[in-house]
Amino acid sequence: MRILLLVGGFLCLLSHAFGQIRIHGNVSSTAGLPLVGCVVLVSKADSSILAYTTTDEKGWYVLEMDPDTTHVLLTINNLGFISQSRWVSAESQSLDFVLEKEPVDLKPVLVKGELLPIRVWEDTTIFTVQKFADGSERVLEDVLKKLPGIRVDENGGISFKGKPIEKILLEGDEFFSKNYHLLSKNLSAQLLGTIEAIENASDTPLLKGIERSDKTVLNVKLREDRRKVIFGTADVAAGLTQRYEVRANVFSLIDRLKLGVIGTANNTGRNPIPEVTYDLGKEENESSPVQDSNPGQVLIQKPGFTVPGVAAERFNQNRVGLGAANVTLTISPKVKMKAFTYRLGDRNPQQIINRYTYVLEQSPLIIQDTQQLETRPRLQVSQMALEYMPSTTTRWKWEGNWQTERINSAFDITSSNPAFTEQLQQKMFSRQEGMQQQLGYIHRFPGRRALTVDAYFQQQNRPQELRIRSDRFKALFPENTGEITQSIANQRQIWALQSRWMGAWGDRRKYAFNANFSDLRESLSSRLFSQAQTVENADYRNELAYRKKHGSLEAQTTLPWGKLEFFLGASVHLVQLQASGEETTFRYLNPMAGLTFRINQDTKLGAFYGRNQSQPSSTNLMNGYVLSSYRSFQRGYAGWNRLKTSYFALNFSNTDWLHQFSMHTNFTYSSEKSPYIQRVGVNDRFTFKSLIPTPFPNDSYELATDLSKYLPALQLNTIARLIAGWNSYQSMINASTLNRGAVRSLQGKLVLRTAFDGMINLEAGYEVLWSDVRETGVSLGYNRLSKPIVALKMNPSKVWFFILTSEWTRLKTDAVQNQFYFLDGLVRFLPPNRKFSLELVGKNLLNSPNATYSQLTNYLISQSTYHWCLATSCYGLIFNFK
Template structure:
């Protein structure tokens, strides 16, 4: 509660500050004509810029301010061809008539500059030159310092706390949501503006006819940058045995766009992250397609909370070709080819304490892992997006193969294991929307997907013979799983976008076919392979068909907008496994209503509330009866009927922004309640973790509160902000035949700022603090689980020094601190040094990169979850020195 009270107080203060007053006026010439496009600045008595705007075509202007703002202001007006005007703001006076006097100008002395931020309707434009620094290279560097825009460490972009839905380059979606590769390759000096598109609707036929609260980003390319092909060549080498190479080519004209990249390195950079599709999971869920995840794993290894470059021992290569051509009659052809090879090694050891029945079970693990993933991805699409109709057909083919080999020591038992994983993924999506003569819209969508991810886990010598082989020693264990899946989603809809209430009626058919097979075999001492004796193998067939009827209604009047949908479906499920002699056929009606309501407080602020009820039926992973060895110490099976989950979710979001003042704020609260007819039961022993899904009523609750604030002080060049969140989760665990209710609390706070101390000295700070507490609710007989709390602090400081033109020194420090009760603090300080010199005449950069100067070779991490407390240790790369040359072509 000591975190909740100040947090809510902070939130209430922000809401109080949202009460506003308005200062407005008109600019006129001496003869009474309105003066458009003048720059009007509102300044404090200390000459700090508080607000900024421009006059409209008739000379009118206005400022919207918090009523707590001091009234000791000055109004300044600047316009080409008129004398500068300055007047004080009189307390209580809200309207001003300002007469400007014409003044001849010397055109040789005129320098035209764009304002840093411009706002028009739902589009907010950032002038890139106003936010770029001389040391910036890519547009990703500039995005990080734009107020209201956040770029997470993964590369995902948010605007005022909300994930962006699309990333465009001059209006074209070249990268298919994999925009990491673009933000890291596109030079910042090619981009004129970064546009934020609010309430974005990507389909022209639906624009202004369908509710949308999505946010997208569009990069406006400079006209002279569209004229020719450009690119970069990068080469680097260093110690110990380091190499890096990159070649990219870029072209962004109206006819053809391309972004082609080839990279290779062994400096720890994970190239697979450049192919991350940030909204892929949401897009699949919108089509009711939940792809099966990996069933088998090589162990319990988790990634540390460090940049991957610190611990990734790699040899990686990536080729990515993204090409788009605008054809005749508004057709657009787009293709993407991605090839990735990414061998990486990790040395890891861990200790896990699990508290059960007044006892503590300890798992220790030492693992040396070598992964060799190989991935090939291809997609091609043909699209036509105009006001009359929308057509898009996209074909995607993905193939990947990964081999993971590791040597392990678990609870002092040595063995080796090998995990092979393949992936075969084919999909085709066709969409067609047509605007009829009565302006109603008819649409057709069909998504077809085949997906399979076969896996084989081999462990040598045999382990856990007491549980797997009646205490008889054996040589090896082999687990094979295969789950091919066909999925189809076919729908037809009719939309009536006229009237006070806009109507949309959809009818769809969703079908799913799966076949799960698994084989668990043991190689006995005499070399013979025998099946696992305590369970049969799985041979489970699954079919699901669902007919959907979804009427939805949109209402818009003044500041109010609402979307109400009533999806009703009948679902038919058939599954069968002859070996276990069970077969089931049943049908069930599902009703999943959803409601979104927003109120626009003014042209920039809104308050939104949403509610949804989701009645979900489980999948094939709930049903298999045969035991599967999912990793060397986990044996899983099921003994329950199909899972049914009822999810209630309600959320409230407040969005506050002052675009021209470069001030952004958001706050949200979300509550969800889940009720299920099954629960996972865990049977824990010293060497094996057995999991069974049981028919037992279960429920969980989750409450989260979040807020963020960002402000850019342009006159002193400071970007400052903070994000905070609080989360409370209550859920149950069934452990060693006892029901244990747990409560997890997490609070995080992340401040940041960036400023220029002098013309040649720049400072950037980012911090993050996490407080995590896990405790058992109430008293349970025979259980004495201690409350646990971990505090984690991560803060970084970058100091950039420019001693002379085109030379940059950057010193970076990152401190990590973990604290807990009855244990020593764990703290680290990583330091890096970078020197770069630009030779403009040759379009060349010479760069020296020294990382991990203190040569830290290992990293310790503590984790906390319900009744588990974990300790992990990772090998790090140590000190590295790299010399890099970059050439612009």
């Protein structure tokens, strides 16, 4: 399979390159200096764009296109220079350009620049939305999928040039904190003007050019006629089997007040925000390693019901509701206030029936388990910030965060066979409450130097309660006839102080010194109760009072040398541990080094090495790492048995973001050693990703009568991806081997798309995922997921759109097998005036023939959903009703 995927990707590359013409050259100023970031466009007589690119750091450009016309118009644009256009023959050739500076007249430049599809200015790439949108887009996410260099994955994650997006700004201001899915999945596409992709972004302009940053953010700018009105959208959808979807939002960016309100609810399994991000603490400085674990011995853990390879929209149990609001108020030129809150509620009942048949000598034995699980998570988050800038070089910021999360779950199992019937009931109640107060100070000094100081206090409380009723515990607790209750309490407090001194000199040379101090206090307890009495067995009762003082100093520097860029760093740590009446202090040094070699603007080679001596965690202290007694383990771990990890990584990256082609390879080696524990792991990971796009779409949908015109209209678009991994491990104690094994994995995806004159699109794809775990030469199990997909898309005119998709998902392990067949359809009618649209959607489960592992009941759905939308405008208030 690996060879087939590689050969397929290679053939796609050859098929794309065959028959193309290549135009290249250099762009410079009248002074002879190369011009970086010039936009080079090739268009036909009807103004449709065939190809586009930008010049690199030496002013060079390369364009490749299909020769479907005899002459093309080549245009060079750059801010501050007079544009040049030249008609040339459609053949491979070399063309150089010399641009003259434009007189200082900003207004004409801005008006002219708005008509360009792409503009590049230093670290900012600006996209004009109307040049890429065709009117079928609903929300911001739909537009981002059509912009070159920007990719949106299956979960809604956004990346630019292969780098993940940190946040999305709206008119320069942050909305909904790090949860940009709230904006990308709800902001109407009809409101968008331009989208800016900003690389090497900093959280504040005071640190621009000083801070070593690899962050990328998006800034969304609205159309001029939408910036002075209150606008919003509302969607209402209903379907068979009582399915519904409701979504509404209102935005206002008038004057000093910026407001955004979003509300959504559905029971179709669609998650309005695939991943809610809320960082209550400073994970990079101090985090509790037990916040997601259950201390003590949990008798039964809640199982998760998922089917790999099946999308979340296929599940009909999810009932989710979300409300969010964001307010930004500019009180004065020096004072700004921000507030953000959201509330998320979910109800997820699921049912699975397992039926087992055992063939005996006399007669078959049938055992049936009915599993019912219902979870009701609720999350409420509030955040408020106040910024004060007494001068252009100083900023004070106070920020407060509050979070409350409750999760109630019920899990029932009824097992029956001819001999007996048993019922297990489990209920879990979990609550998390926390708050954090933070005060930050930033001052920028002359000579590109800056000082930052942050102090914060954090407090969290995480109680849990697990109730179990089952006949299985009669042997463990003979006196009990009712419920067994396990109570877990976790309280945590952190005081922390962080300070950074950073600066830059020369062109790209930067340095930074970081100092951190934190004082963590945490208490954990786990007890087991029955209706009769408290269980005194020490195996079911754990208590720990834990305190850790941690201080560190870190130095980093970046040294460019031609195309090479070196990164050096080292951190010194001092940790004082107090637990169970004992105290231990230890020190360690963690060095790090890396380099990046930039072959050209889009290709780079990098290497990194680091060594880390890990800190003891309260999870290890509670449960023990190797020794059975965590008290004796505490002394051994803190004194001698501290893990030392070495890490080495080598990576290669090539990204042509305008043509959406990327290739990434990565090799890593890591090892963990200590005087009593030796664990060596090698992880070889090869990743190949490529995307050969269809040329820029032509706005003409007229049918041709000449066969010679049909042939050039056939376009090919291919996606190939291959990820292979090999991970081997070995664990030893006192020179005695405990285990030795390897984990192998292979993931491949190949998608072939054809477009016929922009009207008919056929897509065929095949995705496979295989993994195997072997230990001491024996296979411990394997998994294989295969998914062929065929889709037909037809767009005979600008008002009609049809999609028909067939999907076959097959999941197979060494013991079980599942198969699912899906057939989906979509019909959309969008009249030229765009005042309303009508859409019919159907999602159907045709069959699941080989569900040997479980017979799914009320789990996967066959649904049809109908919804319509109407757009009206009055008194400056604009709404879209769907």
